[in-house]
Amino acid sequence: MGSGRVVEFFTAQPVRVSALLRLPLIGLIVVLVSVWEVEHWLPVLYAVILGAYAAVAVLWLVVVFRGPMPPWAEWASTGVDVGVLVALCAVSGGATAALLPVFFLLPISVAFQDRPWLTALLGASTALGYLAVWILYSKRDDNVGLPNIVYMHVGFLAWLAVASAALSFVLARRSARVRALMEVRRQLVSESTRADDRRNAELAEHLHDGPLQTLLAARLDLDEIRERIPDPDLDRVHAALQETAAGLRSTVTALHPQVLAQLGLAPAVRELLRQYENRPGLTVRADLDDVGRPDGQALLYRAARELLANINKHAGASTISVGLHPRGDRTVLTVADDGAGFDPSKVAESVAEGHIGLASLQVRIEAMGGSMSISSAVGYGTQVTVTL
Structure with missing residues (x-):
C-alpha cells in the first residue's frame, strides 16, 4: 500500500477497528445469554434490539471498508454503541452480566480515536455505569444482591479505562508526528x-x-x-x-508545455493525446472534463505523459483510454490500455533493475498527498488511476 493511501486509511482506522471488534462482541453476548438462560424483563424486545444491532453492525462494517469515512462517523458509531448498551441494560433484568463484553468494548473502541480525554471519560463512565446497573438490579431483587465478582469487574473496567487512555495518548502523539513528517515531506516534494x-x-x-x-x-x-x-x-x-x-x-x-501554462490541464492532456492519435493500429479514447488549473497540475500532466510513454514502449496496445475528472476537491486521472499488462508487484524489482520511471512517479504523487493505484495482469492490459 502506498504512503498516500496509508495516510488515508489511517485517518479512518479508528472506526474500522471498532467495526471489526463489534461483531465478535455481539456473538459473545448471544452465547452468554443462551448459556446462562437468564430471565429478562422483556425477552422479545431484548432479542429484537440485539438482532437489529447485529444487522446494523454487519452493514456498517461493509460501509466503513468501502472508502474514507467522515470524522462524524467515529462519534456516530460510539453513540450507537452507548445507545444499544443503555437499551439492553433497560430490558435485560438479571442478564446484566451478559452485557459485560459491551462495557469492555466501549473504552477500547474509543481509544483508537486518538482522543485521550474522551477515552478516559468514557472509560470511567463505563466502570461507574456497570456498577450503577448492578446496584439498581440488586435493589430491585433482594435474591440477587451484589456479588463480589462485580467489584472485580469494576476494577477491571477501571484499569481498562486507564490503559485505554494511555494507549490513546500514545497513538495521538504518534499520529501527530506522522502527520507532521508527511506534511514536511509533501512540502519538500512540492518545492522540488x-x-x-x-x-x-x-x-x-x-x-x-x-x-x-x-x-x-x-x-x-x-x-x-x-x-x-x-x-x-x-x-x-x-x-x-x-x-x-x-x-x-x-x-x-x-x-515546458505552453498549453498547460496557458489553458490548463485538460487541454494539455488533449494535446498530448494528439501525438498518439495518428499512429497506425492505435485507437485513442479520451473522456476529459474541464478541471481548470488544479494544484499539482504539472505533476498530473507529467503522470499522463509518463504513463502514455510506457504504453507506447512496452504495452503493445491497440486501444488507449484516458479519463480526467474532478471528484470533490481532488482530480482523478485514469490511463488504461488493452496491452500486454504486467504484475504490479514487480514494480519494486524493476527499480532494482534501473527502471525507476513508474516507481518515481508513484513516490512523487503519494508524497503530495495523492494516490496512485495500478490494476494489471499479464495479458489483460493495465489501468492506472492517479488521484491528487
Missing part, C-alpha cells in the same frame, strides 16, 4: 517539483531562443542556396535540419 518546473522552463526558453532559432535560420539560408543550386546532398542536409528542428521543438514542449 516547483524547482524542476522552473529549471525546465529556463532550459526550454534557452533551447527555443538559442539552438532552435539558430537551426531555423540555418535552414532558411539553406533553402535560399537550394533554390539557386539544386543538389541532392543539400536536400539531405535540409531534411536532417528539419528533423532536428522538429526534435528540438518536441523537447521544448516536453520540458
